Amino acid sequence: MDNKRRDLLKTGGGLSLLELIAAAGWLKPEDVFAADWNKAAFDTKSVEDTIKAMGAGTPTQSKDITFFSTPDIAENGAVVPVGVTSAIPGTESIAILIEKNPNTLAAVFDVPAGTEPSLSTRVKMGQSSNIYALVKADGKYYVASKEIKVTLGGCGG
Amino acid sequence: MADPMKIRANVVGDSTEVKVLMSHEMETGQRKDAQGKTIPAWFIQTVTATYNGKPVLNAQWGPAVSKNPFLSFKFKGGAKGEKVQVTWVDNRGDKRTDEATIA
Incomplete structure (x- = not known):
């Protein structure tokens, strides 16, 4: 039981971090492609x-x-x-x-x-x-x- | 998703030295497989490093960069505990971002 709760916490935490990064605009594709090849x-x-x-x-x-x-x-x-x-x-x-x-x-x-x-x-x-x-x-x-x-x-x- | 990068960032004097080891096949498009068919090129095209959201290095790479590329550079400033981010994009549009804490 406890283990499962840990897992849930981990995935939950990971998700919100990703969202945070996206919200901060770090993952916007235009940024990544800013340095054109x-x-x-x-x-x-x-x-x-x-x-x-x-x-x-x-x-x-x-x-x-x-x-x-x-x-x-x-x-x-x-x-x-x-x-x-x-x-x-x-x-x-x-x-x-x-x-x-x-x-x-x-x-x-x-x-x-x-x-x-x-x-x-x-x-x-x-x-x-x-x-x-x-x-x-x-x-x-x-x-x-x-x-x-x-x-x-x-x-x- | 590709394997994570290994990033190490250390304060050296008044600058920060960043070393990055990426995990990528870096296929040149020159090699042929056993049937004589050309293996299509697959390589990292752009690498961007940012510190506090400000770019500290932009790189464009061709397929001549070695498999599992290594990159090291230094920028002025940076303090222990702050973050350095590195993003690469390959010619298939795959990308990966990892960050490291300056030590």
Whole structure:
């Protein structure tokens, strides 16, 4: 008996929490889709096309963009850690491009003011390739690259 | 509904470091199954992190992000006991929101 009452309390509690979240507007679909997915850029197949699709013009090579915890040689192409830090003031977004993947663009991060322009994730790489970090700062684009050798590809089966 | 995310948020100096481990297949659409048919792409497209209802990170991902994606970032401010929320949406329209308490 007591157990049942516990369960009821739990489900009841869960429901009201969900309702609360919905009421606070956190789960409104338009909020979730606010960050639109840039299909044109993600469909591109070369670094030049990606840069063009993102409207980046001719990005400036920059030494203020650094890679951290990124290996020179990745044993497993399915899981390659990539960390990017931008020391350029006014950094608005950081994109990670992998030159020899079927689709060049891997990820775009929009960095609002107050968030440090330094983040890391893990990506797949089909083969050894250059990776590019494309940074948008104050409306201008900057780029840096690094070569990663892959011993075992992470795309295709 | 997909499995919950593992979110860890820690105060480091005057900022908060957030680490997120999501549970998602991240199928590229490039692989073929045993019958030679292409396995359709299935991956997270957008990730949004909010702190006190204010966005601290918006990300757009392609299928090149690894299976069970990992993400780490830092934002200024944040105090112990406050909440950080992370939401992802995949290309099938599935979504998941989880939150963590800053420690």
